[in-house]
Amino acid sequence: MKKVIALFLSCMVLLAGCSSGGGGQEPAASGGNSSGGDSGSKVEEITIWAWDPAFNIAALNIAKEAYSQKNPDAKINIVEFAQADIIQKLNTGLNSGTTKGLPNIVLIEDYRAQGFLQSYPDAFYDLSGKVRSEDFADYKIGPTSLNGKQYGVPFDSGVTGMYVRKDYIEQAGYTLDDLKNIDWKKYIEIGKAVKEKIGKDIITLDPNDLGIIRMMIQSAGSWYLAEDGKTPDLADNAALKEAFELYKEMMESNVVKVNADWSQFIANINNGDVATVPTGNWITPSVKAEASQAGQWAILPIPKLPQTPNSVHATNLGGSSWYVMNIPGAETAADFLAETFGSDVEMYQNLLTNVGAIGTLKAAATGEAYAKPDEFFGGQQIVNDFAAWTAEIPKVNYGISTYAIEDILIVEMQNYLNGKGIDQALSDAQAQAEAQVK
Numbered sequence: 001m002k003k004v005i006a007l008f009l010s011c012m013v014l015l016a017g018c019s020s021g022g023g024g025q026e027p028a029a030s031g032g033n034s035s036g037g038d039s040g041s042k043v044e045e046i047t048i049w050a051w052d053p054a055f056n057i058a059a060l061n062i063a064k065e066a067y068s069q070k071n072p073d074a075k076i077n078i079v080e081f082a083q084a085d086i087i088q089k090l091n092t093g094l095n096s097g098t099t100k101g102l103p104n105i106v107l108i109e110d111y112r113a114q115g116f117l118q119s120y121p122d123a124f125y126d127l128s129g130k131v132r133s134e135d136f137a138d139y140k141i142g143p144t145s146l147n148g149k150q151y152g153v154p155f156d157s158g159v160t161g162m163y164v165r166k167d168y169i170e171q172a173g174y175t176l177d178d179l180k181n182i183d184w185k186k187y188i189e190i191g192k193a194v195k196e197k198i199g200k201d202i203i204t205l206d207p208n209d210l211g212i213i214r215m216m217i218q219s220a221g222s223w224y225l226a227e228d229g230k231t232p233d234l235a236d237n238a239a240l241k242e243a244f245e246l247y248k249e250m251m252e253s254n255v256v257k258v259n260a261d262w263s264q265f266i267a268n269i270n271n272g273d274v275a276t277v278p279t280g281n282w283i284t285p286s287v288k289a290e291a292s293q294a295g296q297w298a299i300l301p302i303p304k305l306p307q308t309p310n311s312v313h314a315t316n317l318g319g320s321s322w323y324v325m326n327i328p329g330a331e332t333a334a335d336f337l338a339e340t341f342g343s344d345v346e347m348y349q350n351l352l353t354n355v356g357a358i359g360t361l362k363a364a365a366t367g368e369a370y371a372k373p374d375e376f377f378g379g380q381q382i383v384n385d386f387a388a389w390t391a392e393i394p395k396v397n398y399g400i401s402t403y404a405i406e407d408i409l410i411v412e413m414q415n416y417l418n419g420k421g422i423d424q425a426l427s428d429a430q431a432q433a434e435a436q437v438k
Contacts, residue, residue, distance in 0.1 A: 045075040046104035046333045051083040055282070056107055056320070058355045059155075063340035066347045070339065074332060083109065094120045102325050104333035107155070109320045110143040114229055115400040116323075117146045124151045125324035130334045131342040137360040139393040144321045151323060153337045154360045156282070158319030159390040160215055161299040163269075163277040163287055165200075166378070172197040172275075176298055179276075181313055183306035184216070184246045191255035191275075200275045201257040203250065204268040210406055210413065211317050215278065216243035219315040220308040221394035224406065224433075229399030232433035234409070235426050239308045244426070246305075248417055278302055280317040281386050285356050287376075294376045299385060314392035319360075358386055365390075401437040408432045 050056040057080050064076045081089070086106065093102045094116075108116060117124060128150045133141045136154040144152030164179060172194040179190065191202030205212060217223060222239035225231060234240060250256050257273050259265045268274050269283075270290040277283060287297060301313035322341055324333040340347055341359070348364035351357040364370065365387035373379040408429050416425040 044073050044332060045077070046329050046336065047077040047079060048105040048107075048333075049079050049081055049086050049089075049103040050107040051081060051086060053080055054285075055156075055355060055357060059351050059357050062350050062354065063336075063344075063347060066344055066350075067336050067340050071335075074336070076336065079103065087112065090116065094123055099123070099325060099327045102327060104325055104327065104329045105337065106323050106325065107320050108152070108323055109318070110140070110158070111318075111398050111402040113143045113152060113321060113323075114146070114398060117151055118229075118400055121146070123326055125326045125330040125334060127151060127153065127324060127334055127337070127342075130338040135343070135362055137362065137390050137393070139316060139390075139395045140319070140321065140360050142395050143398050152321035153323075153341045154321045155341055155357075156319055157358045157360045157386065157390050158280045158282070158316040159358070159386050159393060160278065160280050160302045160315050160317050161382075161386060161389065162302050163279070163283065164298050164300055165272070165275050165293075165296055166298050167296045168194065168198060168200050168275040176300065180300050182303050183311075184303045185306045187276075187303045188246070188249055188253055188255060191250070192253055194275050195255050198275075201273065202255040202275050203278065204257040204259050204265055204274045205250070206259050206261065206265065207414065208410055210409055212278070213240070213243045213247065213409070213413075214402075214406075215302065215315045215317050216246065216305055216311075218394060218396050219302065219313070220305055220311040221396060222308075223396040223398060224402060224409070225397060225399040227397055229397035230401075230437075232401075232405060232430055232437060234405070234433060235423075235430035237426070239305060239311070241422060241426060242305050242307050244413065244416060244422055247413065251417060280319075281358055282318060284382070295378055297377050298380060299377060299382050301389060310394075312392055312394065314389040314394075316393050352383060358383060358390075360390065401433070404437055405429075405433050408436070 048060060050060055057078060060078045064078065067076070068074065090102070090106065093099060126149045131150060131153050133145060133150045137157065140154035144150065144154055162179070164176065166176060169176065169179065174190060187202070194200055194202055217239045220239040222237060224233065224240070226233040257268050259268055266286050269277055269287060272293070277287070302315055304313050305311035322337050324330050324337065345361070345364045345367055348359045348361055349367045349369040351359060352369040370383045370387055371381055372383070374382050412425040412429040416422055
Protein backbone atom coordinates (compact mmCIF):
# COMPACT_ATOMS: atom_id res chain seq x y z
CA MET A 1 0.00 0.00 0.00
CA LYS A 2 2.81 2.46 0.85
CA LYS A 3 4.38 1.94 -2.56
CA VAL A 4 1.06 2.54 -4.29
CA ILE A 5 0.51 5.74 -2.33
CA ALA A 6 4.08 6.84 -3.04
CA LEU A 7 3.55 6.35 -6.76
CA PHE A 8 0.25 8.23 -6.60
CA LEU A 9 1.79 11.17 -4.77
CA SER A 10 4.76 11.31 -7.10
CA CYS A 11 2.45 11.43 -10.10
CA MET A 12 0.40 14.14 -8.48
CA VAL A 13 3.52 16.25 -8.02
CA LEU A 14 4.13 16.03 -11.76
CA LEU A 15 0.64 17.33 -12.43
CA ALA A 16 0.37 19.96 -9.74
CA GLY A 17 1.46 23.56 -10.07
CA CYS A 18 2.78 25.80 -7.39
CA SER A 19 0.33 28.53 -6.44
CA SER A 20 0.99 31.64 -4.40
CA GLY A 21 -0.63 30.00 -1.42
CA GLY A 22 1.61 26.97 -1.67
CA GLY A 23 -0.80 24.53 -3.33
CA GLY A 24 0.23 21.24 -4.81
CA GLN A 25 1.06 17.82 -3.47
CA GLU A 26 3.34 16.32 -0.90
CA PRO A 27 6.67 14.63 -1.53
CA ALA A 28 6.38 10.97 -2.40
CA ALA A 29 5.72 8.87 0.68
CA SER A 30 8.26 6.11 0.29
CA GLY A 31 11.99 6.07 0.10
CA GLY A 32 15.04 4.21 1.15
CA ASN A 33 18.74 4.63 1.64
CA SER A 34 19.58 7.30 -0.90
CA SER A 35 22.85 8.62 0.41
CA GLY A 36 24.55 7.51 -2.79
CA GLY A 37 28.11 8.47 -2.05
CA ASP A 38 30.79 9.69 0.30
CA SER A 39 29.52 12.92 1.83
CA GLY A 40 32.66 13.52 3.80
CA SER A 41 35.07 14.41 1.01
CA LYS A 42 36.00 18.08 0.86
CA VAL A 43 34.70 19.51 -2.40
CA GLU A 44 35.12 23.21 -3.09
CA GLU A 45 32.40 23.44 -5.76
CA ILE A 46 28.77 23.20 -4.71
CA THR A 47 25.41 23.67 -6.40
CA ILE A 48 22.33 25.20 -4.78
CA TRP A 49 18.71 24.96 -5.94
CA ALA A 50 16.09 27.57 -5.03
CA TRP A 51 13.10 29.43 -6.48
CA ASP A 52 12.08 33.10 -6.74
CA PRO A 53 14.81 35.30 -8.26
CA ALA A 54 13.73 38.43 -6.41
CA PHE A 55 13.80 36.79 -2.98
CA ASN A 56 15.55 33.45 -2.44
CA ILE A 57 17.99 33.71 -5.34
CA ALA A 58 18.80 37.30 -4.40
CA ALA A 59 19.43 36.17 -0.83
CA LEU A 60 21.72 33.40 -2.05
CA ASN A 61 23.78 35.86 -4.06
CA ILE A 62 24.30 37.99 -0.97
CA ALA A 63 25.29 34.89 1.01
CA LYS A 64 27.62 33.78 -1.80
CA GLU A 65 29.39 37.14 -1.76
CA ALA A 66 29.77 37.06 2.03
CA TYR A 67 31.14 33.51 1.98
CA SER A 68 33.52 34.15 -0.90
CA GLN A 69 35.24 36.95 1.00
CA LYS A 70 36.55 34.37 3.48
CA ASN A 71 36.61 31.38 1.13
CA PRO A 72 37.80 32.72 -2.26
CA ASP A 73 38.50 29.25 -3.67
CA ALA A 74 34.96 27.98 -3.22
CA LYS A 75 32.82 27.85 -6.35
CA ILE A 76 29.12 28.23 -5.68
CA ASN A 77 26.64 27.55 -8.46
CA ILE A 78 23.16 28.94 -7.88
CA VAL A 79 20.41 27.40 -10.01
CA GLU A 80 16.88 28.74 -10.18
CA PHE A 81 13.91 26.40 -10.60
CA ALA A 82 10.23 26.83 -9.86
CA GLN A 83 9.34 25.31 -6.52
CA ALA A 84 7.17 22.66 -8.20
CA ASP A 85 10.12 21.66 -10.40
CA ILE A 86 12.41 21.31 -7.37
CA ILE A 87 9.88 19.02 -5.69
CA GLN A 88 9.57 16.92 -8.82
CA LYS A 89 13.33 16.65 -9.36
CA LEU A 90 13.97 15.71 -5.73
CA ASN A 91 11.27 13.04 -5.76
CA THR A 92 12.40 11.61 -9.07
CA GLY A 93 16.03 11.42 -8.01
CA LEU A 94 15.45 10.11 -4.51
CA ASN A 95 12.84 7.56 -5.62
CA SER A 96 15.30 6.20 -8.16
CA GLY A 97 17.81 5.47 -5.40
CA THR A 98 20.52 7.68 -6.85
CA THR A 99 21.66 11.18 -6.04
CA LYS A 100 23.15 11.83 -9.46
CA GLY A 101 22.17 15.28 -10.63
CA LEU A 102 20.93 16.45 -7.23
CA PRO A 103 22.25 19.67 -5.67
CA ASN A 104 24.44 20.05 -2.60
CA ILE A 105 21.97 22.49 -1.02
CA VAL A 106 18.26 22.77 -1.67
CA LEU A 107 15.57 25.14 -0.41
CA ILE A 108 12.44 23.37 0.86
CA GLU A 109 9.23 24.97 2.06
CA ASP A 110 8.61 24.28 5.76
CA TYR A 111 5.22 22.67 5.08
CA ARG A 112 6.94 20.07 2.87
CA ALA A 113 10.15 19.48 4.81
CA GLN A 114 9.04 16.61 7.04
CA GLY A 115 7.73 14.75 4.02
CA PHE A 116 11.24 14.66 2.59
CA LEU A 117 13.06 14.08 5.87
CA GLN A 118 10.82 11.21 6.93
CA SER A 119 10.55 9.65 3.47
CA TYR A 120 14.29 9.80 2.73
CA PRO A 121 16.03 9.71 6.12
CA ASP A 122 19.47 9.01 4.65
CA ALA A 123 19.36 11.60 1.90
CA PHE A 124 20.03 14.67 4.05
CA TYR A 125 23.16 15.68 5.91
CA ASP A 126 23.01 16.07 9.69
CA LEU A 127 23.84 19.70 10.50
CA SER A 128 23.64 19.33 14.27
CA GLY A 129 27.34 20.00 14.67
CA LYS A 130 27.27 23.00 12.34
CA VAL A 131 24.27 25.04 13.47
CA ARG A 132 22.59 25.47 16.84
CA SER A 133 18.83 25.01 16.75
CA GLU A 134 18.41 27.30 19.76
CA ASP A 135 19.79 30.18 17.69
CA PHE A 136 16.63 30.26 15.59
CA ALA A 137 12.96 31.02 16.16
CA ASP A 138 11.50 28.15 18.14
CA TYR A 139 8.63 27.41 15.76
CA LYS A 140 11.07 26.73 12.89
CA ILE A 141 12.80 23.83 14.62
CA GLY A 142 9.95 21.34 14.30
CA PRO A 143 9.89 21.37 10.48
CA THR A 144 13.69 21.34 10.14
CA SER A 145 14.63 18.57 12.59
CA LEU A 146 13.97 14.85 12.94
CA ASN A 147 14.68 12.43 15.77
CA GLY A 148 16.71 15.00 17.68
CA LYS A 149 18.93 15.91 14.75
CA GLN A 150 18.98 19.28 12.98
CA TYR A 151 18.84 18.86 9.21
CA GLY A 152 17.73 22.30 8.07
CA VAL A 153 19.07 25.82 8.48
CA PRO A 154 15.95 27.92 9.09
CA PHE A 155 15.67 30.81 6.69
CA ASP A 156 12.82 33.26 6.21
CA SER A 157 9.99 33.93 8.60
CA GLY A 158 6.39 33.50 7.51
CA VAL A 159 5.28 35.55 10.51
CA THR A 160 1.98 37.24 9.79
CA GLY A 161 0.45 40.62 10.45
CA MET A 162 -2.75 42.45 9.63
CA TYR A 163 -2.00 45.08 6.99
CA VAL A 164 -4.52 47.89 7.46
CA ARG A 165 -5.55 50.83 5.27
CA LYS A 166 -5.62 53.56 7.91
CA ASP A 167 -7.59 55.94 5.73
CA TYR A 168 -10.37 53.42 5.11
CA ILE A 169 -10.62 52.49 8.78
CA GLU A 170 -10.82 56.14 9.81
CA GLN A 171 -13.44 56.89 7.15
CA ALA A 172 -15.53 54.09 8.64
CA GLY A 173 -15.30 55.68 12.08
CA TYR A 174 -12.57 53.55 13.64
CA THR A 175 -9.01 54.09 14.80
CA LEU A 176 -6.05 51.73 14.59
CA ASP A 177 -6.43 51.09 18.31
CA ASP A 178 -9.89 49.66 17.61
CA LEU A 179 -8.24 46.97 15.48
CA LYS A 180 -5.34 46.11 17.79
CA ASN A 181 -5.41 42.72 19.47
CA ILE A 182 -8.90 41.83 18.31
CA ASP A 183 -10.39 38.41 17.61
CA TRP A 184 -11.84 37.25 14.30
CA LYS A 185 -15.44 37.84 15.46
CA LYS A 186 -14.64 41.49 16.09
CA TYR A 187 -12.81 41.60 12.78
CA ILE A 188 -15.94 40.48 10.94
CA GLU A 189 -18.05 42.98 12.89
CA ILE A 190 -15.74 45.81 11.85
CA GLY A 191 -15.75 44.45 8.31
CA LYS A 192 -19.53 44.79 8.13
CA ALA A 193 -19.34 48.41 9.28
CA VAL A 194 -16.59 49.23 6.79
CA LYS A 195 -18.59 47.69 3.95
CA GLU A 196 -21.72 49.59 4.96
CA LYS A 197 -20.04 52.96 5.45
CA ILE A 198 -17.45 53.13 2.66
CA GLY A 199 -18.28 50.18 0.40
CA LYS A 200 -14.93 48.41 0.81
CA ASP A 201 -14.47 44.72 1.62
CA ILE A 202 -12.44 43.91 4.70
CA ILE A 203 -10.48 41.05 3.07
CA THR A 204 -9.76 39.26 -0.21
CA LEU A 205 -9.74 35.43 -0.27
CA ASP A 206 -9.21 32.66 -2.81
CA PRO A 207 -11.66 29.79 -2.11
CA ASN A 208 -9.06 27.31 -3.37
CA ASP A 209 -6.41 28.51 -0.91
CA LEU A 210 -7.02 27.92 2.81
CA GLY A 211 -4.00 29.88 3.99
CA ILE A 212 -6.24 31.84 6.35
CA ILE A 213 -7.35 28.57 7.96
CA ARG A 214 -3.72 27.61 8.50
CA MET A 215 -3.07 30.99 10.12
CA MET A 216 -6.07 30.64 12.40
CA ILE A 217 -5.32 27.15 13.67
CA GLN A 218 -1.57 27.64 14.17
CA SER A 219 -2.35 30.67 16.33
CA ALA A 220 -3.89 28.12 18.71
CA GLY A 221 -1.03 25.62 18.43
CA SER A 222 -3.13 23.31 16.25
CA TRP A 223 -2.64 21.74 12.84
CA TYR A 224 -4.31 19.36 10.39
CA LEU A 225 -2.32 16.55 11.95
CA ALA A 226 -1.84 15.34 15.51
CA GLU A 227 1.42 15.98 17.34
CA ASP A 228 2.99 12.94 15.70
CA GLY A 229 2.78 14.74 12.35
CA LYS A 230 1.14 11.71 10.73
CA THR A 231 -2.35 11.15 12.16
CA PRO A 232 -5.09 13.33 10.62
CA ASP A 233 -6.73 15.53 13.26
CA LEU A 234 -9.82 17.03 11.66
CA ALA A 235 -13.10 15.69 13.05
CA ASP A 236 -12.38 16.56 16.68
CA ASN A 237 -10.14 19.57 16.10
CA ALA A 238 -11.82 22.45 17.98
CA ALA A 239 -9.59 25.14 16.48
CA LEU A 240 -10.21 23.86 12.95
CA LYS A 241 -13.96 23.75 13.53
CA GLU A 242 -13.93 27.32 14.82
CA ALA A 243 -11.81 28.44 11.86
CA PHE A 244 -14.26 26.85 9.42
CA GLU A 245 -17.18 28.57 11.13
CA LEU A 246 -15.45 31.95 11.00
CA TYR A 247 -14.60 31.47 7.33
CA LYS A 248 -18.26 30.78 6.54
CA GLU A 249 -19.36 33.77 8.61
CA MET A 250 -16.99 35.99 6.62
CA MET A 251 -18.35 34.71 3.33
CA GLU A 252 -21.98 35.09 4.37
CA SER A 253 -21.40 38.57 5.83
CA ASN A 254 -20.58 39.97 2.39
CA VAL A 255 -17.21 41.36 3.54
CA VAL A 256 -14.99 39.26 1.25
CA LYS A 257 -13.72 40.20 -2.20
CA VAL A 258 -13.08 36.84 -3.81
CA ASN A 259 -9.96 36.38 -5.95
CA ALA A 260 -9.03 33.52 -8.24
CA ASP A 261 -5.23 33.67 -8.17
CA TRP A 262 -2.15 35.54 -7.00
CA SER A 263 -2.40 38.29 -9.59
CA GLN A 264 -5.99 39.09 -8.59
CA PHE A 265 -5.00 38.97 -4.93
CA ILE A 266 -2.30 41.60 -5.49
CA ALA A 267 -4.56 43.67 -7.73
CA ASN A 268 -7.23 43.79 -5.02
CA ILE A 269 -4.62 45.20 -2.63
CA ASN A 270 -2.97 47.69 -4.98
CA ASN A 271 -6.25 48.88 -6.48
CA GLY A 272 -7.56 49.81 -3.03
CA ASP A 273 -10.38 47.27 -3.03
CA VAL A 274 -9.83 45.96 0.52
CA ALA A 275 -9.36 47.56 3.92
CA THR A 276 -7.10 44.90 5.45
CA VAL A 277 -4.77 42.10 4.36
CA PRO A 278 -4.05 39.52 7.10
CA THR A 279 -1.15 37.46 5.72
CA GLY A 280 2.57 36.72 5.85
CA ASN A 281 5.17 39.48 6.00
CA TRP A 282 6.37 38.49 2.54
CA ILE A 283 3.50 40.58 1.14
CA THR A 284 5.24 43.82 2.19
CA PRO A 285 7.06 44.44 -1.14
CA SER A 286 3.81 43.87 -3.04
CA VAL A 287 1.93 46.33 -0.83
CA LYS A 288 4.70 48.91 -1.21
CA ALA A 289 4.70 48.46 -4.99
CA GLU A 290 1.78 50.89 -5.14
CA ALA A 291 3.77 53.98 -4.19
CA SER A 292 0.72 56.24 -4.26
CA GLN A 293 -0.54 54.54 -1.09
CA ALA A 294 2.52 55.46 1.01
CA GLY A 295 1.51 56.60 4.47
CA GLN A 296 -1.93 55.00 4.22
CA TRP A 297 -0.94 51.59 5.60
CA ALA A 298 -0.11 50.21 9.05
CA ILE A 299 0.57 46.68 10.26
CA LEU A 300 -1.15 45.33 13.39
CA PRO A 301 -1.08 41.96 15.18
CA ILE A 302 -3.13 39.22 13.55
CA PRO A 303 -6.59 38.57 15.08
CA LYS A 304 -6.97 35.47 17.25
CA LEU A 305 -9.65 32.82 17.59
CA PRO A 306 -12.34 34.05 19.98
CA GLN A 307 -13.32 30.71 21.55
CA THR A 308 -10.09 28.72 21.64
CA PRO A 309 -8.43 29.65 24.97
CA ASN A 310 -4.77 29.33 23.89
CA SER A 311 -5.05 31.27 20.62
CA VAL A 312 -2.59 34.18 20.39
CA HIS A 313 -2.06 37.22 18.17
CA ALA A 314 0.84 35.57 16.32
CA THR A 315 0.98 32.92 13.64
CA ASN A 316 2.80 31.85 10.48
CA LEU A 317 2.09 31.46 6.78
CA GLY A 318 4.78 30.00 4.56
CA GLY A 319 8.52 30.15 5.10
CA SER A 320 11.32 27.84 3.98
CA SER A 321 14.71 26.49 5.06
CA TRP A 322 18.00 25.25 3.59
CA TYR A 323 19.04 21.58 3.48
CA VAL A 324 22.30 19.83 2.58
CA MET A 325 22.08 16.66 0.50
CA ASN A 326 24.12 13.73 1.75
CA ILE A 327 26.42 13.59 -1.30
CA PRO A 328 30.04 14.51 -2.03
CA GLY A 329 30.49 18.16 -1.19
CA ALA A 330 28.31 18.01 1.92
CA GLU A 331 31.08 19.36 4.15
CA THR A 332 31.60 22.43 1.99
CA ALA A 333 27.84 22.90 1.68
CA ALA A 334 27.38 22.65 5.44
CA ASP A 335 30.20 25.09 6.01
CA PHE A 336 28.64 27.55 3.57
CA LEU A 337 25.30 27.46 5.41
CA ALA A 338 26.92 27.60 8.85
CA GLU A 339 28.95 30.70 7.98
CA THR A 340 26.12 32.52 6.24
CA PHE A 341 22.47 31.76 7.01
CA GLY A 342 23.46 29.93 10.19
CA SER A 343 25.29 32.77 11.97
CA ASP A 344 26.11 35.90 9.95
CA VAL A 345 24.17 38.70 11.65
CA GLU A 346 25.57 41.37 9.35
CA MET A 347 24.52 39.41 6.31
CA TYR A 348 20.97 39.31 7.63
CA GLN A 349 20.99 43.09 7.84
CA ASN A 350 21.89 43.15 4.14
CA LEU A 351 19.19 40.59 3.36
CA LEU A 352 16.60 42.77 5.02
CA THR A 353 17.81 46.01 3.47
CA ASN A 354 18.36 44.73 -0.07
CA VAL A 355 15.91 41.84 -0.39
CA GLY A 356 13.31 42.46 2.29
CA ALA A 357 13.89 39.03 3.81
CA ILE A 358 13.15 38.73 7.52
CA GLY A 359 15.25 35.85 8.77
CA THR A 360 14.64 33.69 11.83
CA LEU A 361 18.14 33.89 13.32
CA LYS A 362 17.41 35.36 16.75
CA ALA A 363 20.62 37.39 16.99
CA ALA A 364 19.81 39.24 13.76
CA ALA A 365 16.63 40.72 15.20
CA THR A 366 18.65 43.21 17.27
CA GLY A 367 20.42 44.65 14.24
CA GLU A 368 20.15 48.21 12.99
CA ALA A 369 18.22 47.30 9.84
CA TYR A 370 15.53 45.61 11.92
CA ALA A 371 14.91 48.79 13.89
CA LYS A 372 14.73 51.10 10.87
CA PRO A 373 11.42 52.98 10.51
CA ASP A 374 9.52 52.35 7.30
CA GLU A 375 8.16 55.59 5.91
CA PHE A 376 5.68 53.79 3.66
CA PHE A 377 4.02 52.58 6.85
CA GLY A 378 4.08 55.99 8.50
CA GLY A 379 7.46 55.46 10.18
CA GLN A 380 6.39 52.23 11.89
CA GLN A 381 9.25 49.90 12.82
CA ILE A 382 7.49 47.06 11.07
CA VAL A 383 10.39 44.59 11.16
CA ASN A 384 10.82 45.03 14.90
CA ASP A 385 7.14 44.25 15.26
CA PHE A 386 7.40 41.19 13.03
CA ALA A 387 10.44 39.99 14.98
CA ALA A 388 8.51 40.29 18.25
CA TRP A 389 5.54 38.39 16.81
CA THR A 390 7.85 35.71 15.42
CA ALA A 391 8.93 34.85 18.97
CA GLU A 392 5.29 34.27 19.91
CA ILE A 393 4.32 31.90 17.08
CA PRO A 394 3.06 28.59 18.51
CA LYS A 395 5.05 25.53 17.51
CA VAL A 396 3.18 22.86 15.55
CA ASN A 397 4.18 19.74 13.65
CA TYR A 398 3.41 20.35 9.98
CA GLY A 399 4.04 16.66 9.33
CA ILE A 400 4.12 15.12 5.90
CA SER A 401 0.65 15.78 4.53
CA THR A 402 -0.29 19.45 4.87
CA TYR A 403 -1.25 20.02 1.24
CA ALA A 404 -2.74 16.57 0.65
CA ILE A 405 -5.11 17.16 3.57
CA GLU A 406 -5.79 20.73 2.51
CA ASP A 407 -6.95 19.48 -0.89
CA ILE A 408 -9.56 17.45 0.97
CA LEU A 409 -10.53 20.39 3.17
CA ILE A 410 -10.98 22.72 0.20
CA VAL A 411 -13.70 20.41 -1.15
CA GLU A 412 -15.33 19.99 2.26
CA MET A 413 -15.23 23.74 2.83
CA GLN A 414 -17.28 24.23 -0.33
CA ASN A 415 -19.69 21.52 0.83
CA TYR A 416 -19.99 23.30 4.17
CA LEU A 417 -20.62 26.66 2.51
CA ASN A 418 -23.30 25.00 0.40
CA GLY A 419 -25.22 23.67 3.39
CA LYS A 420 -23.46 20.59 4.71
CA GLY A 421 -23.21 20.49 8.51
CA ILE A 422 -19.86 21.44 9.98
CA ASP A 423 -19.48 18.23 12.00
CA GLN A 424 -20.34 16.10 8.99
CA ALA A 425 -17.95 18.04 6.76
CA LEU A 426 -15.03 17.57 9.14
CA SER A 427 -15.96 13.95 9.81
CA ASP A 428 -16.00 13.22 6.09
CA ALA A 429 -12.67 15.03 5.70
CA GLN A 430 -11.24 12.89 8.53
CA ALA A 431 -12.36 9.67 6.81
CA GLN A 432 -10.89 10.74 3.49
CA ALA A 433 -7.61 11.80 5.07
CA GLU A 434 -7.28 8.53 6.97
CA ALA A 435 -7.86 6.61 3.73
CA GLN A 436 -5.43 8.66 1.63
CA VAL A 437 -2.67 9.70 4.02
CA LYS A 438 -0.72 6.78 5.43
